[in-house]
Every structure is written in C-alpha cells, then in structure tokens.
Amino acid sequence: MRPAVAWTGEAIEIIDQTLLPTEERVIRLRTVDDVVDAIQRLAVRGAPAIGVAGALGVLLTGGDRAAAERIAAARPTAVNLRWAVERVLASEDWTAEALAILAEDVEACRAIGAHGRAELAGASRILTVCNAGRLATAGIGTALAVVYAKAEAGERVEVFACETRPLLQGARLTAWELADAGIPVTVLPDGAAPALLARGAIDAVIVGCDRVAANGDVANKIGTYALAIAAHHHGVPFYVAGPRSTLDAATPTGAEIEIEQRDGGEVRAIAGLDVTTAVWNPAFDVTPAALITGLITDAGVLRAPFGPAIAGVL
Numbered sequence: 473m474r475p476a477v478a479w480t481g482e483a484i485e486i487i488d489q490t491l492l493p494t495e496e497r498v499i500r501l502r503t504v505d506d507v508v509d510a511i512q513r514l515a516v517r518g519a520p521a522i523g524v525a526g527a528l529g530v531l532l533t534g535g536d537r538a539a540a541e542r543i544a545a546a547r548p549t550a551v552n553l554r555w556a557v558e559r560v561l562a563s564e565d566w567t568a569e570a571l572a573i574l575a576e577d578v579e580a581c582r583a584i585g586a587h588g589r590a591e592l593a594g595a596s597r598i599l600t601v602c603n604a605g606r607l608a609t610a611g612i613g614t615a616l617a618v619v620y621a622k623a624e625a626g627e628r629v630e631v632f633a634c635e636t637r638p639l640l641q642g643a644r645l646t647a648w649e650l651a652d653a654g655i656p657v658t659v660l661p662d663g664a665a666p667a668l669l670a671r672g673a674i675d676a677v678i679v680g681c682d683r684v685a686a687n688g689d690v691a692n693k694i695g696t697y698a699l700a701i702a703a704h705h706h707g708v709p710f711y712v713a714g715p716r717s718t719l720d721a722a723t724p725t726g727a728e729i730e731i732e733q734r735d736g737g738e739v740r741a742i743a744g745l746d747v748t749t750a751v752w753n754p755a756f757d758v759t760p761a762a763l764i765t766g767l768i769t770d771a772g773v774l775r776a777p778f779g780p781a782i783a784g785v786l
C-alpha cells in the first residue's frame with residue numbers, strides 16, 4: 473500500500489480517502505487552498521497524517537505565514553497539525569524540517585507497533601474504532617501498527633472494527649487496509665461493541681488519539697469514550713496508541729481540548745436519505761485517563777499516573 477501522504481518535491485501526494493474503498497485515487501496538493509480543503513474534507517486524515525500534510529503544506533506557502541496559519545487552523549482537535557506547522561515555521565530549513573517530521577512519523581509508527589506487540593503478547597482479538605492505521609499516518613499506523621507488528625511476527629491476530637458513524641472510517645478505511653494486508657477483519661455497528669465485549673470475544677481494545685492532555689485524558693474519534701466505558705465494565709484492557717507528537721503538555725486536561733464540530737449533513741445523509749432534523753455531530757470525544765490501561769507510544773508504554781509518565785517522555 474502506498475503511503476497516505478508523501479512529498480513529490482513540489483507537491484503533497486495523498487490518497488483521497490473520501491473515495492475509499494470504492495476507488496484508490498491519488499491526488500496532488502499544489503496550493504494552500506488544496507491543503508486546507510483536503511484536511512477539512514478528510515481526504516487526508518488522522519492526527520499524524522494531517523500533521524505531516526501540515527508540515528509539507530508550509531512548503532507551499534511561499535513564506536506567507538498567514539497562509540501557514542490557515543493550514544494550522546484547518547482542524548482544531550488533532551494537536552499534530554498546529555505542532556507540525558509551527559515546528560517547520562520555526563526551523564532554519566523548512567524542507568528539511570518537514571521531511572524530518574515525515575520520517576519521524578514513519579519511525580514512530582514502527583516503534584509503536586513494536587512496543588504494542590510486546591505489551592499485548594497474548595492478545596489476538598483486537599477491537600478498534602475509526603481508522604488509526606496506515607491511512608492515518610505516514611507509516612504503518614498507531615493502533616493498527618500493533619496489529620501489523622503481530623501479523624509480521626507470524627502471530628495470530630484479528631480485528632473487530634467499529635464502522636464509526638457518520639463517516640465510516642472503520643467500515644471504509646480500516647476494513648480496506650486490513651483486507652489489503654490479509655489480516656482478518658470484522659466490521660460491526662458502533663452500538664454492537666459493548667455486546668461483543670460482554671461475550672468475552674475481545675482480548676484488548678486499541679484506539680488511536682488526536683490529542684493527549686498532560687494528565688492523560690485522550691481526545692479521539694467520537695465513540696471512543698463509550699468503548700472505554702464498556703471495556704472498563706467488562707474488565708477488558710483499553711489502550712491508546714499514538715506518537716509523542718500527539719502528547720500535548722500545554723493542555724492540562726481533556727476539558728481544555730477543543731472538540732471539532734462537523735456539519736450536520738454528515739449525519740443526515742443516511743443511505744441517501746436527507747433526514748431534516750437538528751444534529752449534534754462532534755468529531756471527537758474525551759476519554760478520561762482513569763479508563764486507560766496504557767498509552768502505547770514510540771517511547772514505550774506509559775501507565776498511570778500519566779502526568780509524570782507523559783512529562784517523562786516529552
């Protein structure tokens with residue numbers, strides 16, 4: 473599988489994820505407007521991948537810092553986006569810094585996979601939500617990096633993927649990339665996850681993250697909090713996987729994380745029906761650190777108390 477985001481030397485090359493799984497279309501982003509649009513419509517998505525796109529997007533600004541700010545502000549919740557844009561702006565060599573961010577993410581994904589494989593040695597039945605795989609990063613993913621590492625080592629592993637309403641990142645993207653990798657995947661309605669956990673059918677839940685607050689509270693795709701509650705109730709380990717670039721020491725707790733509110737049309741458009749009603753469509757929710765077994769990062773697996781553990785790797 474080609475990477476979700478890459479640099480051609482003069483343009484950002486992405487797979488347009490809004491068309492998957494029906495069509496794998498590669499598009500090139502050549503302007504700041506292209507980058508902002510691709511991030512906002514989730515053509516490129518996932519905290520690490522939009523961070524890399526943001527970093528590379530700075531190379532398309534011609535030095536216009538207002539244009540760079542438009543990229544940084546394209547989506548508010550994933551800390552990686554603004555972090556990457558500001559890191560490139562502050563550097564001496566923008567191209568070198570942007571490419572370093574891309575290379576670091578590839579390596580971070582590999583490391584997360586290795587740490588997660590060691591941590592979850594006995595787990596073969598993994599439940600996840602949204603897509604935190606190759607399509608969400610410049611590398612092999614975060615939550616799914618653990619799955620890929622297990623598979624690469626010849627270990628038995630299968631994934632149960634919540635479809636992830638309303639944009640179906642699980643059913644469309646996670647299912648697609650795992651099938652492409654030959655890894656067994658079962659899609660389920662988001663509301664079915666607690667029943668699956670109640671049946672004892674899951675060894676561990678592993679999810680991605682968009683921003684981890686200094687105390688370990690995690691912002692991730694809407695539905696993650698419900699999974700954490702159900703996993704806690706059923707005594708199933710609940711892990712969050714993400715690179716250190718998603719840890720945000722400047723945000724004290726989950727209460728301070730801005731949650732992106734998306735257009736109600738994403739929810740109303742159910743199988744082509746236009747349900748005319750008020751809609752509440754937050755793209756993310758916050759899972760309290762108390763419900764998290766461990767944070768699988770490229771620096772290792774962090775455990776409670778998460779405040780000192782996070783400070784120790786930043």
Ligand SMILES: CSC[C@H]1O[C@H](OP(=O)(O)O)[C@H](O)[C@@H]1O
Nearest residue numbers: 517518519602604608680692693
């Ligand atoms: C590897 S982080 C992926 C993270 O991003 C997703 O959100 P979106 O599809 O809206 O970009 C989701 O929260 C995933 O866990």
